[in-house]
Amino acid sequence: MTFVAINAAGGPIGSVSLVEHDLPDRPEFAHLTPWVAGTYVVAEERGQGVGSALMRHVVDEAHRLGLPELFLYTSAARVFYERLGWVGLRDDVYEGEQVTLMTTRVGRSPRAPSDRLDRDPPAGVA
Ligand SMILES: CC(C)(COP(=O)(O)OP(=O)(O)OC[C@H]1O[C@@H](n2cnc3c(N)ncnc32)[C@H](O)[C@@H]1OP(=O)(O)O)[C@@H](O)C(=O)NCCC(=O)NCCS
Numbered sequence: 001m002t003f004v005a006i007n008a009a010g011g012p013i014g015s016v017s018l019v020e021h022d023l024p025d026r027p028e029f030a031h032l033t034p035w036v037a038g039t040y041v042v043a044e045e046r047g048q049g050v051g052s053a054l055m056r057h058v059v060d061e062a063h064r065l066g067l068p069e070l071f072l073y074t075s076a077a078r079v080f081y082e083r084l085g086w087v088g089l090r091d092d093v094y095e096g097e098q099v100t101l102m103t104t105r106v107g108r109s110p111r112a113p114s115d116r117l118d119r120d121p122p123a124g125v126a
Pocket residue numbers: 038039040041042045046047048049050051052053073074075076077078079080083
């Protein structure tokens with residue numbers, strides 16, 4: 001599902017998506033789901049809280065859906081997500097780019113997200 005931020009005139013100025021997987025060709029992350037993907041705010045609207053509002057909204061929606069944790073990967077916006085409470089799980093290289101895999105707990109989920117990365121690998125994946 002995709003959420004779109006609109007301005008006072010009703011025009012789209014940003015969006016964010018909640019998807020089942022965002023690294024489908026990386027089987028070692030196949031058990032991690034769902035992912036926040038495609039966070040984007042048009043250049044002229046950045047720095048006004050739109051991106052943060054979109055991120056808070058997608059986490060609220062995940063809470064409403066009963067999802068315990070979310071994942072994402074980023075190359076350039078790690079600090080943006082950290083400021084919203086996301087934590088880095090692993091640095092990696094994806095499509096030739098240095099990326100950070102990040103996670104956040106939703107609501108009051110008692111489970112440590114990093115535990116999930118280490119303890120629940122899919123069968124047959126090292
Ligand atoms: C990242 C992005 C969505 C942030 O949207 P935004 O509307 O500018 O975000 P906010 O206004 O809510 O910013 C909140 C804070 O994070 C900071 N911030 C924004 N983008 C940042 C980034 N890439 N790295 C570090 N800090 C960032 C802002 O400066 C702001 O700080 P402040 O409160 O001290 O002013 C937007 O810059 C964007 O679309 N970038 C291009 C696409 C992109 O990189 N998407 C992320 C893909 S993983």
